[in-house]
Amino acid sequence: MKRQVDEYLYEKIVPYREERREKDMDDRKAYGGVFDKRTLLAFYKLLKKGVIDIVEFPISTGKEGDVFRAVGKEGFLAVKVYRMTTINYKGLSRFIDGDDRFAHIHKTKDTVILIWARKEFRNLSDYYKKGVNVPKPMAVWKNILVMDYIGDEVMPAPLLKDVIQDTPREFAFLLIEEMRKMLKAKLIHGDLSEYNILVWDEKPYIIDVAQAVPLDHPLADDLLLRDVRNMVRVLNKLGLGIREKELMKEIEVI
Ligand SMILES: Nc1ncnc2c1ncn2[C@@H]1O[C@H](COP(=O)(O)OP(=O)(O)OP(=O)(O)O)[C@@H](O)[C@H]1O
Ligand SMILES: [Mg+2]
Numbered sequence: 001m002k003r004q005v006d007e008y009l010y011e012k013i014v015p016y017r018e019e020r021r022e023k024d025m026d027d028r029k030a031y032g033g034v035f036d037k038r039t040l041l042a043f044y045k046l047l048k049k050g051v052i053d054i055v056e057f058p059i060s061t062g063k064e065g066d067v068f069r070a071v072g073k074e075g076f077l078a079v080k081v082y083r084m085t086t087i088n089y090k091g092l093s094r095f096i097d098g099d100d101r102f103a104h105i106h107k108t109k110d111t112v113i114l115i116w117a118r119k120e121f122r123n124l125s126d127y128y129k130k131g132v133n134v135p136k137p138m139a140v141w142k143n144i145l146v147m148d149y150i151g152d153e154v155m156p157a158p159l160l161k162d163v164i165q166d167t168p169r170e171f172a173f174l175l176i177e178e179m180r181k182m183l184k185a186k187l188i189h190g191d192l193s194e195y196n197i198l199v200w201d202e203k204p205y206i207i208d209v210a211q212a213v214p215l216d217h218p219l220a221d222d223l224l225l226r227d228v229r230n231m232v233r234v235l236n237k238l239g240l241g242i243r244e245k246e247l248m249k250e251i252e253v254i
């Protein structure tokens with residue numbers, strides 16, 4: 001069984017195939033350095049279920065996890081893999097405790113990252129249902145989140161911070177519209193900035209929503225204020241000339 005699983009994964013996970021080809025199939029180090037065993041088993045499940053056909057290459061590597069481009073039945077996918085090892089238990093718990101949607105789930109040091117992945121999936125789903133421009137959520141299993149890939153064959157969508165807009169003011173209004181929809185969905189993003197907004201086809205896509213909390217969460221007010229402050233900076237960079245209070249009004253907070 002183990003060998004079968006290994007061979008199967010070997011075929012399906014492309015990024016490190018070249019490097020592994022030279023080595024013995026049983027050499028765990030060959031891809032153990034990339035994905036730990038639990039993550040590999042989680043991949044196995046998603047591959048077997050047909051959610052993912054092939055994992056291509058990393059789009060981004062961060063401290064909490066990596067995002068890969070993958071191929072599914074209907075085209076490209078973005079696969080966010082949360083790292084199981086470098087978890088800040090307290091840091092994450094602050095955003096989980098007090099969220100009624102996760103009140104019934106028992107949380108331990110070992111499971112907090114799994115809950116975190118599910119929280120991002122749930123937040124994406126709640127936003128998506130309310131028409132917020134987010135990547136469509138596809139699946140979550142263990143520490144792996146699968147969503148729509150924003151971009152094309154050649155490149156993933158760039159971050160807002162790296163894009164020079166043709167019509168910056170129009171784009172600023174699109175951003176305000178997304179903020180309005182996010183509030184209508186009753187979830188405060190909590191880490192909104194030009195680092196967590198992708199631009200594709202002249203439209204903004206909001207990403208990185210794991211930390212988003214419901215309006216009645218103890219952190220909600222502080223996070224909203226932070227998001228508004230960040231976005232005032234972004235909007236003004238786009239030439240809008242807007243103040244915090246005005247933006248609050250625009251998105252119907254006050
Ligand atoms: N659906 C997607 N389609 C295309 N690219 C994506 C998608 N989701 C994420 N990315 C890319 O992966 C990067 C990291 O994703 P995300 O912001 O969700 O994770 P993160 O935990 O903040 O990682 P980091 O610490 O690197 O910021 C993004 O900046 C973006 O470039
Ligand atoms: Mg991010």
